[in-house]
Amino acid sequence: MLQFDQVELPAAAEALRAQVREFLREQAAQLPRPNSDFGSGHDPEFSARVGAKGWIGMTWPKEYGGGERSFFERYVVTEELLAAGAPVGAHWIADRQSGALILRYGTEAQKQQYVPPITRGESFFSIGMSEPNSGSDLASVRTTAQRTADGWLVNGTKLWSTDAHRNHHMIALVRTEPLGDNRHAGLSQLVIDLRNDGAEIRPIKNISGHEDFNEVVFADVLIPEDRVVGEPGNGWQQVTSELAYERSGPERFLSAYRVFVELVRLVGDTPAPHEADAIGRIASHLMTLRRMSISVAGMLEEGKSPEVEAALVKELGNNFEKLVPEIARMAAPLAAESTDFRRAFTDTLLGSPAFTIRGGTREILRGVIARGLGLR
Amino acid sequence: MSTDTLHIDTASRIFGDHCDKALLDAAEAGEFPQALCQVLADNGFLQLAMHDSGFALADAFAVIRIAGRHALPVPLAEIMLANRWLNQTDALATVGLAAGEKITAAPWATQAKLVVGVSELGADAIVVRVGDVEQGANLAGESRDQVAATASEPLACGSDEPYELLALARTVQTAGALERVLELSLDYAGEREQFGRPISKFQAIQHNLAVLAAEVAAAVRAGDAAAAALGTPRQRVEIAAAKARVGEAAGVVAEIAHQVHGAMGFTHEHRLHHFTRRAWAWRDEFGNDVFWRRELGAHIASVGADAVWDFIATRG
Numbered sequence A: 001m002l003q004f005d006q007v008e009l010p011a012a013a014e015a016l017r018a019q020v021r022e023f024l025r026e027q028a029a030q031l032p033r034p035n036s037d038f039g040s041g042h043d044p045e046f047s048a049r050v051g052a053k054g055w056i057g058m059t060w061p062k063e064y065g066g067g068e069r070s071f072f073e074r075y076v077v078t079e080e081l082l083a084a085g086a087p088v089g090a091h092w093i094a095d096r097q098s099g100a101l102i103l104r105y106g107t108e109a110q111k112q113q114y115v116p117p118i119t120r121g122e123s124f125f126s127i128g129m130s131e132p133n134s135g136s137d138l139a140s141v142r143t144t145a146q147r148t149a150d151g152w153l154v155n156g157t158k159l160w161s162t163d164a165h166r167n168h169h170m171i172a173l174v175r176t177e178p179l180g181d182n183r184h185a186g187l188s189q190l191v192i193d194l195r196n197d198g199a200e201i202r203p204i205k206n207i208s209g210h211e212d213f214n215e216v217v218f219a220d221v222l223i224p225e226d227r228v229v230g231e232p233g234n235g236w237q238q239v240t241s242e243l244a245y246e247r248s249g250p251e252r253f254l255s256a257y258r259v260f261v262e263l264v265r266l267v268g269d270t271p272a273p274h275e276a277d278a279i280g281r282i283a284s285h286l287m288t289l290r291r292m293s294i295s296v297a298g299m300l301e302e303g304k305s306p307e308v309e310a311a312l313v314k315e316l317g318n319n320f321e322k323l324v325p326e327i328a329r330m331a332a333p334l335a336a337e338s339t340d341f342r343r344a345f346t347d348t349l350l351g352s353p354a355f356t357i358r359g360g361t362r363e364i365l366r367g368v369i370a371r372g373l374g375l376r
Numbered sequence B: 001m002s003t004d005t006l007h008i009d010t011a012s013r014i015f016g017d018h019c020d021k022a023l024l025d026a027a028e029a030g031e032f033p034q035a036l037c038q039v040l041a042d043n044g045f046l047q048l049a050m051h052d053s054g055f056a057l058a059d060a061f062a063v064i065r066i067a068g069r070h071a072l073p074v075p076l077a078e079i080m081l082a083n084r085w086l087n088q089t090d091a092l093a094t095v096g097l098a099a100g101e102k103i104t105a106a107p108w109a110t111q112a113k114l115v116v117g118v119s120e121l122g123a124d125a126i127v128v129r130v131g132d133v134e135q136g137a138n139l140a141g142e143s144r145d146q147v148a149a150t151a152s153e154p155l156a157c158g159s160d161e162p163y164e165l166l167a168l169a170r171t172v173q174t175a176g177a178l179e180r181v182l183e184l185s186l187d188y189a190g191e192r193e194q195f196g197r198p199i200s201k202f203q204a205i206q207h208n209l210a211v212l213a214a215e216v217a218a219a220v221r222a223g224d225a226a227a228a229a230l231g232t233p234r235q236r237v238e239i240a241a242a243k244a245r246v247g248e249a250a251g252v253v254a255e256i257a258h259q260v261h262g263a264m265g266f267t268h269e270h271r272l273h274h275f276t277r278r279a280w281a282w283r284d285e286f287g288n289d290v291f292w293r294r295e296l297g298a299h300i301a302s303v304g305a306d307a308v309w310d311f312i313a314t315r316g
């Protein structure tokens, strides 16, 4: 049975919390309008300041610029940044998964080349998994990389690649062997230099009117030999381990957090009963989800790979993120368009369809949980 | 750690051995499970929450969750807490709601010598010697009697907030019952075959069970967190959050579980309803979701938007 232990954050993590808050107070003047969605602010200068604090790659070896700190400490830093609505988007993916992936599977040269700049908040990564015909069924990717005397010749299209037009690198899942009986075989991960390799990057406008994700087209793009992460052919195993990092953090339930804060501000200190009800309902979910996420951090700290537990927290967390604006609008129907509440509400509602799609759809996550329950 | 879990293991074994369907049906038909109550007394469970028991109060609540998992037909939480407040174990005492001239919703007042009355309005509890009893039951068929509160005396409960502790008891009982509902549902989905295969192989069933499991995990985690906050300044708000969250989970879990069980789960003969009906009843006892949400929400509003994150991010 799935178990989420009662875990208290250690004193070291709580001490760090005070430092993060102090840092955020210092930054306040320079920060744009806060938004707790991890993907909504891309600010290289801010990321460099976070890196200078030692808060990127916190759990990684010092040898590569990491902090060798606990997953609890990383948890605290990430939740504090998100709750404050800091623009963490530039370094988020590199910190959460790309760096960890390279450290786990990459060659020594790759670790030395890519990881230290990530920890300094100077090198930003995108995810190159999805394609026009490959979404949930990730193993069906069709982008190919053909080995030639000069390196890998890449052809195909990656889609929905968040911030590919702003970041330095993408780790792309590609087919390096023809499709055979085992569809999980013959896949590899390549590091793409988004600025220099010659991939064509076209931003795609989303329903909020923002251009955050992209189509990335590879037409005979030649990539140096040494850009395969780890071993050619090991891509499937690597990409699935990457997904576990992708699903476990506080960004999976804090995307709508700003709506909650602004609702509290809007109703003031003497809420009507229905307003108190709305605030209390949101808080009851939030407090519980946060504890569950800390339990998962505890499992990571113990060296476990809590794939199913992470999927469960993401499932509950994403549904909660969608529920927040629905609860809030009932409590604050008359809030004027100009208020901070309205702006947070509008941003969040327009962003909300993505909550249960990005990082694995609700249906895929439910499948993961069902497998964990022994049903499949 | 080992002594920590020993009483849990003992509770699981004893409750599991005794709480079969026949006993639950008999209790719901009005027959007090005297023998089981004696076993609980002999094993020290009725004294577990007493100040000198050697156990932390949270340990008692861990046992109460196990009681929920087995639909224990003895009102263990009420007896434990009454004994704690009365500092006695020689006479059976339970707890109900002080409501003017009456104490209502007291389980098995017919069996009790003393009944404690608690109120949502504050810490002042009363105790009465049981006279005339008007028997009643909640929607799970659990005894909920009414007692005249004549000649009541005030009862000092120290720093305990009696209503909060009873709300926490229902919270963890519900979490326990929901854990059991998940087990029953997984078993049933694996056994029941339609269209030539176990229904657990259908994606719609798998997804519903995933949702059910997630709600159960949240309920258990919420209850544990509230129990861990006992005796701290966060006790009230953590219990409020947990009772509200578990109340919401109860509805979702019971609904899905019955859907997965088909008509069989709608029969009295099946065990499922002993747990789903309790979850439905318990979510409304000692403050329903809305009661506690308003408490929590009003508190957060008083904290204010600029300090709300500090409130949320206090304690693991």
Ligand SMILES: Cc1cc2nc3c(=O)[nH]c(=O)nc-3n(C[C@H](O)[C@H](O)[C@H](O)COP(=O)(O)OP(=O)(O)OC[C@H]3O[C@@H](n4cnc5c(N)ncnc54)[C@H](O)[C@@H]3O)c2cc1C
Binding pocket: A126, A127, A128, A129, A130, A131, A134, A135, A136, A137, A159, A160, A161, A162, A163, A213, A354, A357, A358, A359, A360, A361, A362, A363, A364
């Ligand atoms: C904002 C945003 C940012 C993103 N950023 C990136 C990025 O940076 N890099 C990247 O690689 N990808 C990114 N993605 C893509 C994301 O990973 C995919 O959208 C996701 O994997 C789903 O794929 P799809 O959109 O093609 O939907 P599909 O897989 O076509 O699914 C459509 C619907 O069918 C359901 N479905 C599919 N298969 C099954 C099944 N077996 N059983 C039941 N239901 C099923 C899905 O759950 C969904 O509801 C992003 C997406 C969004 C919305």
